[in-house]
Amino acid sequence: MAITTATLTLSSDMLSSPISISASSTLMKAGITEGLELIEMGRGTISEADASKTAEFGLGTALGVDKAAKLFLVNKATDPTYYIDIDLHDTNIGRLYAGDWMFIPWGINDVASEIVLEAEPSGAVCPYEFVLLQEPQTLVDHS
Amino acid sequence: MATTAQISITSDITDSIPFSVNANMTMYQAGTTLDLEETTGLAQRTFSGSLTQVVLIDVSATAVTAAAGGHKVYIRNTGTDKTKGFKVFLADATDDVEEIGTLYGQDWMLMPWLATDANEDIMVQPSSTEKMTIEYAVFHQ
Numbered sequence: 151m152a153i154t155t156a157t158l159t160l161s162s163d164m165l166s167s168p169i170s171i172s173a174s175s176t177l178m179k180a181g182i183t184e185g186l187e188l189i190e191m192g193r194g195t196i197s198e199a200d201a202s203k204t205a206e207f208g209l210g211t212a213l214g215v216d217k218a219a220k221l222f223l224v225n226k227a228t229d230p231t232y233y234i235d236i237d238l239h240d241t242n243i244g245r246l247y248a249g250d251w252m253f254i255p256w257g258i259n260d261v262a263s264e265i266v267l268e269a270e271p272s273g274a275v276c277p278y279e280f281v282l283l284q285e286p287q288t289l290v291d292h293s
Numbered sequence: 294m295a296t297t298a299q300i301s302i303t304s305d306i307t308d309s310i311p312f313s314v315n316a317n318m319t320m321y322q323a324g325t326t327l328d329l330e331e332t333t334g335l336a337q338r339t340f341s342g343s344l345t346q347v348v349l350i351d352v353s354a355t356a357v358t359a360a361a362g363g364h365k366v367y368i369r370n371t372g373t374d375k376t377k378g379f380k381v382f383l384a385d386a387t388d389d390v391e392e393i394g395t396l397y398g399q400d401w402m403l404m405p406w407l408a409t410d411a412n413e414d415i416m417v418q419p420s421s422t423e424k425m426t427i428e429y430a431v432f433h434q
Contacts, residue, residue, distance in 0.1 A: 156302045160403070163294055240385070255393060
């Protein structure tokens with residue numbers, strides 16, 4: 151079985167009693183103890199002039215119903231004012247500013263579950279990197 | 294008052310191509326290199342006996358600065374059972390709800406959170422009526 155592990159180490163000294171989080175998970179297929187088997191990774195660039203673009207990775211289809219997937223996405227820009235607006239279909243999740251990353255479970259279960267990227271503000275150019283880990287989708291007969 | 298997060302992903306999915314990713318981030322206020330200065334602290338909720346979708350993180354109950362844009366949310370299913378999970382949902386300003394995905398036992402997530410509108414709550418729905426626990430924290434402006 152393929153073993154994929156995602157580990158988080160988070161620390162914050164905002165409080166007088168500092169927050170320290172260590173979390174680690176072996177990433178499995180939905181509801182079972184078999185490891186994810188597909189990996190897709192890459193790099194792209196989005197600029198403010200591009201307007202909003204559907205991300206080129208993990209395009210959702212009904213084949214993804216009840217399948218597990220995890221997405222890592224990082225904004226590699228260095229200007230701290232540059233950010234990537236992240237939408238899940240038509241819902242804005244939030245902004246990844248320069249250097250920010252996110253790691254989420256992703257229910258790629260229909261065409262309305264796509265990730266949409268938009269660079270801001272005016273003049274922004276944001277390189278980004280992604281890793282998509284998922285289980286094989288149900289194959290359909292060739293027609 | 295720095296808040297930092299490091300992720301490490303390793304995988305042997307591909308035999309011939311070793312794979313690992315490491316990334317660090319310092320959580321800054323939007324568009325600056327000033328540290329985030331507020332947090333809910335680490336909280337925990339336990340669910341039992343219901344499969345109902347409930348609000349986990351309420352914008353109105355979290356002292357986020359509207360339109361700030363630098364907020365981050367951490368959520369983890371503290372259970373060890375990989376057959377049980379929490380579906381995580383996010384509402385938009387019109388209260389349209391999108392499913393983000395499912396956190397199975399030990400799965401965690403860290404994501405930005407817009408939270409510019411009172412409707413933009415984060416909800417969870419357990420997959421089992423058995424006792425299930427989730428922990429979470431918001432780091433915000």
